[in-house]
Amino acid sequence: xxxxxxxxxxxxxxxxxxxxxxxxxxxxxxxxxxxxxxxxxxxxxxxxxxxxxxxxxxxxxxxxxxxxxxxxxxxxxxxxxxxxxxxxxxxxxxxxxxxxxxxxxxxxxxxxxxxxxxxxxxxxxxxxxxxxxxxxxxxxxxxxxxxxxxxxxxxxxxxxxxxxxxxxxxxxxxxxxxxxxxxxxxxxxxxxxxxxxxxxxxxxxxxxxxxxxxxxxxxxxxxxxxxxxxxxxxxxxxxxxxxxxxxxxxxxxxxxxxxxxxxxxxxxxxxxxxxxxxxxxxxxxxxxxxxxxxxxxxxxxxxxxxxxxxxxxxxxxxxxxxxxxxxxxxxxxxxxxxxxxxxxxxxxxxxxxxxxxxxxxxxxxxxxxxxxxxxxxxxxxxxxxxxxxxxxxxxxxxxxxxxxxxxxxxxxxxxxxxxxxxxxxxxxxxxxxxxxxxxxxxxxxxxxxxxxxxxxxxxxxxxxxxxxxxxxxxxxxxxxxxxxxxx
Numbered sequence: 001x002x003x004x005x006x007x008x009x010x011x012x013x014x015x016x017x018x019x020x021x022x023x024x025x026x027x028x029x030x031x032x033x034x035x036x037x038x039x040x041x042x043x044x045x046x047x048x049x050x051x052x053x054x055x056x057x058x059x060x061x062x063x064x065x066x067x068x069x070x071x072x073x074x075x076x077x078x079x080x081x082x083x084x085x086x087x088x089x090x091x092x093x094x095x096x097x098x099x100x101x102x103x104x105x106x107x108x109x110x111x112x113x114x115x116x117x118x119x120x121x122x123x124x125x126x127x128x129x130x131x132x133x134x135x136x137x138x139x140x141x142x143x144x145x146x147x148x149x150x151x152x153x154x155x156x157x158x159x160x161x162x163x164x165x166x167x168x169x170x171x172x173x174x175x176x177x178x179x180x181x182x183x184x185x186x187x188x189x190x191x192x193x194x195x196x197x198x199x200x201x202x203x204x205x206x207x208x209x210x211x212x213x214x215x216x217x218x219x220x221x222x223x224x225x226x227x228x229x230x231x232x233x234x235x236x237x238x239x240x241x242x243x244x245x246x247x248x249x250x251x252x253x254x255x256x257x258x259x260x261x262x263x264x265x266x267x268x269x270x271x272x273x274x275x276x277x278x279x280x281x282x283x284x285x286x287x288x289x290x291x292x293x294x295x296x297x298x299x300x301x302x303x304x305x306x307x308x309x310x311x312x313x314x315x316x317x318x319x320x321x322x323x324x325x326x327x328x329x330x331x332x333x334x335x336x337x338x339x340x341x342x343x344x345x346x347x348x349x350x351x352x353x354x355x356x357x358x359x360x361x362x363x364x365x366x367x368x369x370x371x372x373x374x375x376x377x378x379x380x381x382x383x384x385x386x387x388x389x390x391x392x393x394x395x396x397x398x399x400x401x402x403x404x405x406x407x408x409x410x411x412x413x414x415x416x417x418x419x420x421x422x423x424x425x426x427x428x429x430x431x432x433x434x435x436x437x438x439x440x441x442x443x444x445x446x447x448x449x450x451x452x453x454x455x456x457x458x459x460x461x462x463x464x465x466x467x468x469x470x471x472x473x474x475x476x477x478x479x480x481x482x483x484x485x486x487x
Contacts (some may be wrong), residue, residue, distance in 0.1 A: 009145055013226075014199055014200045015149070015198055016175070016178040016200070018150075018163040018167050018176050020255055021167075021174070022164045023122070023126075025037070027123050027125065028157055028158065028160060029112050029114075029124075029157075029158070031112060032418070033223070033425075035246065038114040038117060038425060039426050040043065041342070041439075043082050046117055046376055050374070053444070054069050054070050057069070057441070059463070063262035064262040067255075067263055068263065073098045073467055076452055077451060078454055079235055079239070079458065080450050080453050081137070081368065082107065082108075082233050082367060082368050082377075083106060083366070083367060083450040084366040085103070085446035086093075086364055086443060087362060087442045087445060088102055088360075089347075089433070089434065090345040091348050092343045093344055097438075099438060100445075101265060101267070101445050102267075104241065104453060105242070106215075106241025106242055107212055107213050107214070107241070109158055109366075110364055110366035110376070110378035110380060111162075112157045114379065115380070125366070126162055127165045130133050130162065130169055131476060132375065133369060133370055136360040138229070138314075139291055143229055144206060144208050145196070146205065148174045148209055148210070149174060149175040149197055150211045150212075150213070151179050152179065152213040153179050153180045153181055154216070154420070163175075166211065171182070174294050175198045175205065180216075188221075190228075194227050209231065210228060212232050217296060219234050219484060220393075223486040224465075224466070224483050224486065225464075225465045225487070234249075234486075235457045236454070238457075239453050239457035240456060240457075243295055244295040245476055246295075248270045248272050249272065249456070250455070253456065254448070254451065254456075263448060265445065265452060267449045268291070268340070270326060270332060271326070272326055273477075275327045276323075279316070279325060280329060283307055286329050286338040286339055286340075288307070288380050290310070291306070292327050293325065295476075295478075305401045307330070307394060308395070310395045311394060311395060321480050323478050324477075330393065332388070332397075333392065347388060350422075350433060352434045357387035362381065362383070362403045364381075365379055365443060365445075365446040367443065367450065376443055380425050381432050382405055382420055382422060383420050384399065384402055385402070386399040386400045391476060403420070407432060467485070467487060
């Protein structure tokens with residue numbers, strides 16, 4: 001039983017079996033989330049049907065075609081069936097507020113931070129995601145014989161929860177399999193397209209389907225084409241779920257097809273395929289304030305907020321394994337934000353505290369593609385370490401703008417600063433300053449960005465499930481990345 005093994009020990013050992021009946025809430029939720037009461041407004045939003053969501057959204061956005069939006073939400077996704085968007089609540093110079101997509105993640109976190117929607121369902125979103133999105137895929141023809149598994153390279157808390165929930169739903173033991181990026185002796189391998197996992201006794205076991213939370217450059221360990229069902233498949237990451245450069249192109253392609261519907265994926269102004277030597281020019285183009293991203297990093301790694309010469313110099317002095325970067329307009333305080341194509345965007349931020357301080361905060365919206373279409377699964381917020389100020393000091397902008405909670409240790413493990421976690425409970429949600437319409441807007445933005453990536457993923461595969469290498473290279477001609485991809 002994995003419940004007697006710590007996360008660090010498990011990473012150093014082998015695949016372990018999780019038996020039905022082993023789900024223990026204390027092991028799979030943050031203590032704050034387990035003891036929190038879900039905010040009534042968030043509960044109301046989560047219970048809304050897509051028909052009511054569409055009706056409200058189109059009432060507030062008269063240009064949107066309700067039939068088109070209904071079709072999109074009902075169709076769902078083929079590859080990116082589980083996703084999460086990081087959203088900023090922003091405002092324009094004229095006070096127009098909206099939700100903006102910062103990035104869309106394949107295999108996102110979220111359930112360990114989510115208070116219960118129904119008090120008698122202790123497995124919460126773990127069970128919902130498995131039951132509504134993962135289990136229906138197991139009816140696919142041609143799966144090899146074998147067991148079920150959950151693969152992970154971080155976030156043991158959630159991944160063990162998914163394994164326990166899946167064991168209950170399937171009625172069979174589920175393998176919980178650590179697959180960290182740095183280890184060459186991980187207890188997982190592919191043999192003729194079939195995933196196999198290694199137990200404590202040294203025996204290998206075939207897997208027919210695996211739920212994947214392998215997020216750090218997963219294409220270096222998992223092939224694009226496999227006989228074992230991988231949820232989500234690697235193509236979802238390459239098409240934008242873990243590739244910010246290609247994601248931006250997916251958004252643009254999809255936005256072009258949405259023009260007549262009145263719908264749009266909203267993102268910061270984005271420069272793609274920027275060589276490192278070009279970055280200073282693009283920063284200057286944005287008025288001296290910008291965000292530079294390594295396209296294939298996640299969990300807050302490889303993101304540089306630039307507000308002055310010192311931060312730009314620090315970025316330029318850093319060595320990177322990749323040749324291409326993404327440069328975006330920076331959304332900051334009303335006194336300092338990037339010059340965009342349309343208008344400056346500013347952070348709405350949290351409600352002022354007793355000292356009058358307002359903090360940058362983002363919202364993670366996790367959704368699933370089910371047989372009934374898209375539905376929200378979990379929501380949480382994160383705030384920055386330091387409050388917004390009218391003047392930003394060069395070298396301190398990440399503390400004011402960075403919201404990610406994860407940090408990588410020198411030994412390759414991960415820590416999480418949950419003191420800045422903002423739950424959807426009666427206390428924290430009020431501090432976010434969000435209403436029902438912002439939640440609806442965030443859900444629709446998340447669904448649209450997911451569909452954009454999913455459709456590009458479909459185009460990148462041949463009928464036999466192989467990568468269209470020439471097409472992918474035309475979208476992301478980065479030799480270092482191309483050399484990493486397992487075909």
